[in-house]
Amino acid sequence: MAGKEAPAVTPWEVNGEIDYDGLMERFGTEPITPELLERVRQHTGRLHYMLRRGVFYSHRDLDTVLDHYEGGGRFVLYTGRGPSGPVHLGHLVPWTFTRHLQEAFGSQLIFQFTDDERMLIRDGIDEEAAGHWVLENALDVMALGFDPEKTEFIVNVRHAAKLYPLALKIARDITYSTVRTVFGFGDDPSLGMMFFPTMQAAPCFLASERDGEPVPCLVPAEIEQDTYWRITRDVARKLGYPKPAQVHGRMLPGLTGDAKTSSSQPLTAIYTTDVPELVERKIEEADTGDHPARCPMYQYRNLLLTENDDETHEFYVDCLEGNIDCRECKARLAEAVNRFLGKHQRRRRLIRGSVEKMLE
Amino acid sequence: MAGKEAPAVTPWEVNGEIDYDGLMERFGTEPITPELLERVRQHTGRLHYMLRRGVFYSHRDLDTVLDHYEGGGRFVLYTGRGPSGPVHLGHLVPWTFTRHLQEAFGSQLIFQFTDDERMLIRDGIDEEAAGHWVLENALDVMALGFDPEKTEFIVNVRHAAKLYPLALKIARDITYSTVRTVFGFGDDPSLGMMFFPTMQAAPCFLASERDGEPVPCLVPAEIEQDTYWRITRDVARKLGYPKPAQVHGRMLPGLTGDAKTSSSQPLTAIYTTDVPELVERKIEEADTGDHPARCPMYQYRNLLLTENDDETHEFYVDCLEGNIDCRECKARLAEAVNRFLGKHQRRRRLIRGSVEKMLE
Numbered sequence: 001m002a003g004k005e006a007p008a009v010t011p012w013e014v015n016g017e018i019d020y021d022g023l024m025e026r027f028g029t030e031p032i033t034p035e036l037l038e039r040v041r042q043h044t045g046r047l048h049y050m051l052r053r054g055v056f057y058s059h060r061d062l063d064t065v066l067d068h069y070e071g072g073g074r075f076v077l078y079t080g081r082g083p084s085g086p087v088h089l090g091h092l093v094p095w096t097f098t099r100h101l102q103e104a105f106g107s108q109l110i111f112q113f114t115d116d117e118r119m120l121i122r123d124g125i126d127e128e129a130a131g132h133w134v135l136e137n138a139l140d141v142m143a144l145g146f147d148p149e150k151t152e153f154i155v156n157v158r159h160a161a162k163l164y165p166l167a168l169k170i171a172r173d174i175t176y177s178t179v180r181t182v183f184g185f186g187d188d189p190s191l192g193m194m195f196f197p198t199m200q201a202a203p204c205f206l207a208s209e210r211d212g213e214p215v216p217c218l219v220p221a222e223i224e225q226d227t228y229w230r231i232t233r234d235v236a237r238k239l240g241y242p243k244p245a246q247v248h249g250r251m252l253p254g255l256t257g258d259a260k261t262s263s264s265q266p267l268t269a270i271y272t273t274d275v276p277e278l279v280e281r282k283i284e285e286a287d288t289g290d291h292p293a294r295c296p297m298y299q300y301r302n303l304l305l306t307e308n309d310d311e312t313h314e315f316y317v318d319c320l321e322g323n324i325d326c327r328e329c330k331a332r333l334a335e336a337v338n339r340f341l342g343k344h345q346r347r348r349r350l351i352r353g354s355v356e357k358m359l360e
Numbered sequence: 361m362a363g364k365e366a367p368a369v370t371p372w373e374v375n376g377e378i379d380y381d382g383l384m385e386r387f388g389t390e391p392i393t394p395e396l397l398e399r400v401r402q403h404t405g406r407l408h409y410m411l412r413r414g415v416f417y418s419h420r421d422l423d424t425v426l427d428h429y430e431g432g433g434r435f436v437l438y439t440g441r442g443p444s445g446p447v448h449l450g451h452l453v454p455w456t457f458t459r460h461l462q463e464a465f466g467s468q469l470i471f472q473f474t475d476d477e478r479m480l481i482r483d484g485i486d487e488e489a490a491g492h493w494v495l496e497n498a499l500d501v502m503a504l505g506f507d508p509e510k511t512e513f514i515v516n517v518r519h520a521a522k523l524y525p526l527a528l529k530i531a532r533d534i535t536y537s538t539v540r541t542v543f544g545f546g547d548d549p550s551l552g553m554m555f556f557p558t559m560q561a562a563p564c565f566l567a568s569e570r571d572g573e574p575v576p577c578l579v580p581a582e583i584e585q586d587t588y589w590r591i592t593r594d595v596a597r598k599l600g601y602p603k604p605a606q607v608h609g610r611m612l613p614g615l616t617g618d619a620k621t622s623s624s625q626p627l628t629a630i631y632t633t634d635v636p637e638l639v640e641r642k643i644e645e646a647d648t649g650d651h652p653a654r655c656p657m658y659q660y661r662n663l664l665l666t667e668n669d670d671e672t673h674e675f676y677v678d679c680l681e682g683n684i685d686c687r688e689c690k691a692r693l694a695e696a697v698n699r700f701l702g703k704h705q706r707r708r709r710l711i712r713g714s715v716e717k718m719l720e
Contacts, residue, residue: 116524116528119528119529119532120528120531120532124532127525156524157521157524157525157528158521159521160520160521160523160524160525161517161518161519161520161521163520164476164516164517164520164524165487165517165518165520168476168479168480168517168552169479170551171480171550171551171552171555172479172480172484172550172552173550174550174551175548175549175550175551176536176548176549176550176551176554177548179551188535188536188537189535189536190531190532190533190534190535190536191530191531191534191535191536191539191554191555191557191558192528192531192532192555192558194536194551194554194555195531195551195552195554195555197551198551198552
């Protein structure tokens, strides 16, 4: 339960436990300024709630991408997932924003499944398991409403031929010492772990390669991955492709007070396939914060579930003023999550056939 | 012109300028013994002239492959080429022997075009050039009479999806320090050059992977590549595939006295597309040895062009006894080469359509 003093800041200016401004400074990325938001608004109409609230708050070259778009060019979106387990609500934050961008700008999305990396790591999964999770995770992606005509899944192992020619060009320009510095590999890394970054970089340049002209690529990404994208940006310069642009988002906190939802600790996360009773139990047992900005209950609403700003704000104020206690707040969040998941799970079932086709 | 003393050895026991026995000792490979030859003969009928003359003289695990074959199992052949230029007669020596093995044992051949490696090296070629040489070189391969039904071309870049899953498994088990030790890379190698060996190793295991049971792979190879195959053999053990077996052959010498025909010095080699006048000029200007065993004129006959042992032997003796001078020997070799190339070039033209289809 939160304290009683009214906050001086609007809820979406509060960062919770992660110092997002510090991260921006550390990685040298740019804030998404009111001016930039206004430029976006001119193309999308009312700003998406994740932009209104600063869920996506930092970027690299988003302005350059808009320049290109305003000049009549297209840009593509690129994101992905390591298919080694079920998807939780935290994953849906950037994907929901990506879907908005696809709809607003008519952009093609390249969604990469890094099954190769999942097989390369120690105690990694095998091809059969990867295949299972690729389909399961792709259902979650498409259930968010991406346009199948404008969405291309690249499953690295089975679609290697799409990426390998580009990965080669990239691999020619990155040296061992560079990846080692950036990724901090152990003493004697495997060839696979060293080569993998080139397969992850390749989709950034796929549209340019296919069109035979520069097509910028915008990657909704976690800011911590900036170093990785910096290599890719260096390579882009050498190869003459547009540098991949990024927008950086905040992360959904774990239910048990961790800064980030974690797949490896099941109780900290709500999976998209959880049954209502499990959702209720997880939320019932969740930790709450001393302030809504530091409380997962509030963050789940603000970052993902509640599109309506007034409703979000109401919860924020009610919590601070003690008009709602944690028990009731949790019960209502569980309801909201189950409403959301009910629809999501229905869509997952309906689209299974068409998603299987997309993956072929 | 050679001296006059009669030799105490049969011509095919003479090594020329390369110490092939020393190589065998250095790499720790096994000689192809009379006993092993007899085992081969039981399956192939009369021994192929390249075995009769010891052109192929060393091996690893050829006996194991025969065990498997005699037990009712199949084995596959694997060889390949970096498609960065035209094929010369030196390339045809191992391929001719490979074709014999395919026919005699009914084996499938996997022929890999390492266009990826050609693009990775410094001053490498681009995709268009690689595509051109892939087709041109494939024509030379198929003109030798390989069975199209039993021959699979793998062009690494366009067929990456066939190899990448296996390359990943291999890449997981090879470390940076291992490839560095074996290949002696420079100070800071590119990721591409480091990963490439796994793509070259992958075809060794492709048949086992497809059949879901051990299918040995036999690689007709130059003995100098043994270190490379040793890594692949180590990986095979770890992954549970049969270790790739090898047969090692002698190399056609260059026309200008070099130990080995070299693509980078055009005058040292006869290309399969050379016109008769060019062949005549190249052979006219070629160096001769002080002994047929050290003379390219003789080696071209013994290693490749003359299947008939008596005819080969006759040239050998005639040279030693001074019954034929270099000018006449050269004129007759030029005739033989042009007869060979005339047929080869005709076949190349006839099969172009079907080879294009094989490469799709």
